[in-house]
Every structure is written in C-alpha cells, then in structure tokens.
Amino acid sequence: MTEVSILSLVKRYGTALAVNDVTLKVNHGEFVSLLGPSGCGKSTTLKCIAGFETVSDGRILFDGHDISNREPEDRDIGMVFQSYALFPHMTVAGNLAFGLEMRRVARDEITRRVADVMELVQLSHYAGRYPRELSGGQQQRVALARALVIEPAILLLDEPLANLDAKLRDEMRTFIRDLQKRVGITTLYVTHDQGEAMTMSDRVVVMFDGRIAQAAAPEDVYDRPASEAVARFVGNANILTGTVEAAGEGRVSLRFGSEGTLVSLPGAAAPGSRLRVMARPEQVRLTAPGAEADASGTVVSHYFNGGFIDYRVRVGADEIMVHAPTAHRFADGAAVGLAFDPARLWPLEGAA
Ligand SMILES: Nc1ncnc2c1ncn2[C@@H]1O[C@H](COP(=O)(O)OP(=O)(O)OP(=O)(O)O)[C@@H](O)[C@H]1O
Numbered sequence: 001m002t003e004v005s006i007l008s009l010v011k012r013y014g015t016a017l018a019v020n021d022v023t024l025k026v027n028h029g030e031f032v033s034l035l036g037p038s039g040c041g042k043s044t045t046l047k048c049i050a051g052f053e054t055v056s057d058g059r060i061l062f063d064g065h066d067i068s069n070r071e072p073e074d075r076d077i078g079m080v081f082q083s084y085a086l087f088p089h090m091t092v093a094g095n096l097a098f099g100l101e102m103r104r105v106a107r108d109e110i111t112r113r114v115a116d117v118m119e120l121v122q123l124s125h126y127a128g129r130y131p132r133e134l135s136g137g138q139q140q141r142v143a144l145a146r147a148l149v150i151e152p153a154i155l156l157l158d159e160p161l162a163n164l165d166a167k168l169r170d171e172m173r174t175f176i177r178d179l180q181k182r183v184g185i186t187t188l189y190v191t192h193d194q195g196e197a198m199t200m201s202d203r204v205v206v207m208f209d210g211r212i213a214q215a216a217a218p219e220d221v222y223d224r225p226a227s228e229a230v231a232r233f234v235g236n237a238n239i240l241t242g243t244v245e246a247a248g249e250g251r252v253s254l255r256f257g258s259e260g261t262l263v264s265l266p267g268a269a270a271p272g273s274r275l276r277v278m279a280r281p282e283q284v285r286l287t288a289p290g291a292e293a294d295a296s297g298t299v300v301s302h303y304f305n306g307g308f309i310d311y312r313v314r315v316g317a318d319e320i321m322v323h324a325p326t327a328h329r330f331a332d333g334a335a336v337g338l339a340f341d342p343a344r345l346w347p348l349e350g351a352a
Helices: 042-050 092-102 107-120 136-149 166-183 194-200 218-223 228-233
Strands: 004-013 016-026 031-035 057-062 077-080 154-158 186-191 203-208 211-216 238-248 251-255 262-266 274-279 284-287 295-304 308-315 318-325 335-340
Touching: 004 042, 016 042, 016 057, 016 211, 031 042, 031 194, 042 077, 042 154, 042 186, 077 136, 092 107, 092 136, 107 136, 107 166, 136 166, 166 194, 186 194, 194 218, 203 218, 203 228, 211 218, 211 228, 228 238, 228 274, 238 318, 251 274, 284 318, 308 335
Parallel strands: 031 186, 031 203, 077 154, 154 186
Antiparallel strands: 004 016, 004 057, 203 211, 238 251, 238 274, 251 262, 284 335, 295 308, 295 335, 308 318
16 A cells, blocks of 8 residues: 655646645545546646646655656556546457556466456456447446556546446445455545545545645535635535624624524634634524524425425525425425524634
8 A cells, every 4th residue: 555645736737727736645545535626626636646747846755755757657556537448449358458468467467367356346247348338337347447457556536437327426436435445545536526525535635726725534524614615615505694792712602693593603703703604404404483493584495305305595685505304394485493503503714
C-alpha cells in the first residue's frame, strides 16, 4: 500500500489556473473522492497524479518519493476512465493480459493473474467475449480488472460510473467499494456526484475553482460543512438566518423571524448579531398547527417520492425544504409548524 502526498499543486493552462495550490495527503489504503462541479479542477488533479499532465508548481510524492517528473508508466498506477477504453478487437482475457504482456510477465503468471482478477470482478465466465458483447456495467468491471491486474500501488478512477444507468450505478458503487476494501489499495476517485462520493469514500475532498473547500469524512462534510457553498453542493440545504439573543460557553440562542422560538446551538457570536445556520431537509419536522414548534409556515408544494414526501414550506420571506416521512401528510396551502433539531443545526462561517 502506498501513501500519496500532494504538496501545493498548481496547474496552469496559459493564464488559467485549473488547480490552485492543492495540498492533500491520502493515507495507505484510503478511499478518497475528489468532488466538485464541472471545471473545478478535480480531473486535472488526478491527471497530474497519473502523469498525464505536467505540474506547473508543487510536488507529488508516493511514499515520500517525488514522482512529479516521472512518466505515467513509471508511477505504478492503475487508472479507470468514464469511457471504458477497452481494446475492442481483444477478448476480456486479452484485454486483461495486455498490460502484463507489456511488462514481460511470464506466461504462467499472466494466466494465473488474469484468472484471479476475473474472479475478483465476477467475470470468469466472460473470458472469451469481446467488449461489444458485454453490458456497460460488465465493460466497466473489465476496465477495473485491467487497472488492478498489474497490481498497482494506487488506483485512480475518473467518473467511472458516469455512463451507466442509475440502478447499475448504485450497484457498481458498492461493488467498487467492496473490491477496494478487499484489495486494500489506496484509491482516488473523481466524481461530480455527491451521493457517490458520500457512499463510497473514507474521505471526501470538495473542490471549487481549483481549490480544496473541505476535506473530511462524509458525515462531517454533510453535517458540518465548512461553508455555505459546501453545504449547498453536498445535498440540499436550508440556510436560515437568525438573530443571536444570548451567548456564552460556546453556545448561542438564536431567534428566527419575529415569532420564531429560541433555538440553542453551538457557536460563538455576540448578542444582536445575525447568524446563518444550515438545516438539512430531513432534519426539519413538520407538526400540526398548534403543536409545539419553532416556527410556523404554509405548505407551498409537496412531491411524493416513494418513502418520503418533499415539501416546500413558506416561513416569512423564506422557503424551507422538508424531507418528511409519509405517515402524516399535509396538503398544499396547509398551515404547519416546523421543529428544528438543535443538535443538527450547523452554524456557518461568515457574516449573515
Ligand atoms: N487541456 C486543457 N487546456 C486548457 N484548459 C483546460 C485543459 N484541461 C482542463 N482545462 C480547464 O481547467 C479547468 C479544470 O478542468 P478539469 O477538467 O480539471 O475540471 P473537472 O472538475 O474535472 O471538470 P469535469 O467534471 O467537467 O471534467 C477548467 O476550467 C477547464 O476548462
């Protein structure tokens, strides 16, 4: 297993900064996702690690060795792309053997390793098939096997599930994650899909404009986002502004609107100041009017979504998203109360 250190990485295309001073350590056997909107620099970061792009500044170390100037084939990486990039004129077994033949591995050893990796990705019965005779998910499993068969030190994946339909994508998430755990390989995974990053990763690195906005465990990024931009990119977020009525011992009492009840939450701000807090839609509870609540509002719309109902509720000038169980239903126009779970409200940095 290998540790990857990215130190003050900069990548410029002309005057444009695609990667702007990225520093990140990926531990032995860790699964780290680079998550961000299109153009934020995640693929460029991965390409610099793979050696497909030269770095403009900064260094990349594998287990303490500077590999910034090594050719891609000398970096000991396995790579999987969105387009499976399989050789169409070769069978599955041929595709898997190719990298080993290039490395002049002995024939017996190639046979053994190809058989092992086909079993690992559950494709043993497909050895003689050509890529065009496989489904998208199967082709991506071959691509994964081809990256792993060379037994690389690091696995790099760039949007590998983007071409698959939704159900297959869900299955492949678990498949890749289980496989990575079994093999124990240090993995960097690029995606713009926050669900994918959350379910698969040990750590999620959120990037905007070539910079890291937050690098933390999925739960931390979701529950304790470093900024409003992270809060909004990772899942849905209600951003509420309240007035601090009292403060002390690392907690503040916040009042939303003129009628809102006081909610006590962790934070430090002077009384009278305005504070923005994040409440995830599933952390807001709807109550019948008259029942104890923190605020009152009117249902603007509701959408049935299988196990849940997604409501939009007008509270004063704000619209609050609520992701609620189906047990109690409220019609459009209904008066409702909203109750926040103070333990789950998260104060955001910066002035309101
Ligand atoms: N070869 C290139 N020449 C010039 N600019 C480039 C090149 N490759 C990428 N860029 C620019 O660098 C920035 C980062 O691109 P990058 O592909 O890393 O983003 P990304 O987050 O992976 O986006 P996507 O999900 O769309 O691939 C973008 O503004 C892009 O236009």
